[in-house]
Amino acid sequence: MTDAELAVEVAGAVATVVIRNPGRRNAMTPAMWRQLPVLLDGLEADPAVRVLVLTGADGTFCAGADLGDLDELLAAGDGSIAVAAEERLANFVKPTVAAVRGACVGGGCQLAVACDLRIAADDARFGVPPARLGLVYPTPTTRRLVRLVGPAAAKHLLFTGELVDADRALRIGLADELLPGADLAARIAGLTGAIAERSQLSVVAAKEIVDGRADDDRVAWWHGQVRASGEAREGVAAFHERRPPRFRWTPPAGR
Missing domain, CATH: 1.10.287 (Helix Hairpins)
Known part of the structure; x- marks a missing residue:
């Protein structure tokens, strides 16, 4: 039995997918990676849903991926379930917004970058850690990151594996807006409400x-x-x- 899950909340025209994994700072488990495309299929087919928000529970977006079986991970390469979930999110027909608080690292950053927009609280921290683990970041994921922040900023993230704060994320284009944590929910509601009306x-x-x-x-x-x-x-x-x-x-x- 596990508490790790992706929870879906729908309010009017806005669907929110909440990453929940208590005790693991919302790390994505293999089951959660497999669950995400299924959830997205249903939300995309729902004509009432006009905007999708992706966020994390309890003040953390997502601290990464549960590495699970290392041999399975190494064998999968670019064909991993994480890449499949990321690609499904990136190709979601309707607008997607990542509401980022706290850690947005590894698999979490992968998901945030796959969204159309990233709105961050001032406590957000972003990181891409494969160089700390001896892994090669997937090709589609790397290319998406480069398109977003440019080659130099992408290399800095990939070469160092360092966390960057919300201010730097805003400067390099990893975040689109930055605001105090207390204001994040209201801004997300206002932004998604405006998009849903268009x-x-x-x-x-x-x-x-x-x-x-x-x-x-x-x-x-x-x-x-x-x-x-x-x-x-x-x-x-x-x-x-x-x-x-x-x-x-x-x-x-x-x-």
């Missing part, structure tokens, strides 16, 4: 295009969705009538 068509298309997953045919499909859905007409009408827009578009099943 046109999902605009937001989901923007995410896909920014992430480089939309070729010319797909971009043309998105413009076709704008014409067919009436989202733009509703948005313009709401602007002129000085009222909140009533956006109704939802991602088609399987997209």
Whole structure:
């Protein structure tokens, strides 16, 4: 019996996945890595959910991965369950926000980087420790980190394995916003609320295009969705009538 779990809380249009592993500073166990893609599949398919928040319980985001069976870990390489979970999170259709308090290290940093945005409390600490363990950071994970913070900052994190504080994380782009811990929950609620009110068509298309997953045919499909859905007409009408827009578009099943 274990208390380690990923708990899901849904409030309105916002789903929150909470990493919980008491006594291990919310380290991700093999079962939790396997559970995450399943949870994400369900939340992605739920039309009521417009934004996903990933956070940790009790003031810690995630202190890393439970290394478990070392031989199994070494044999898996880039095909590990952690990389599979990370890729599923990175490819989640809807916007994702990491709300980071305390330690965000190893597997925790891997998950935070896979989110679209990272909002950090001033007590957050980020680290990428494979060099301390004699491991090679997975290729997809490394490339995602480089795209986020640039080659030099990524090398610093990877070469040293040192923890960086929230101020440095903000400077290098590892965190998008930094604020006092007491203000984090309110900021996350405000940010996700604003995203949830926007046109999902605009937001989901923007995410896909920014992430480089939309070729010319797909971009043309998105413009076709704008014409067919009436989202733009509703948005313009709401602007002129000085009222909140009533956006109704939802991602088609399987997209």
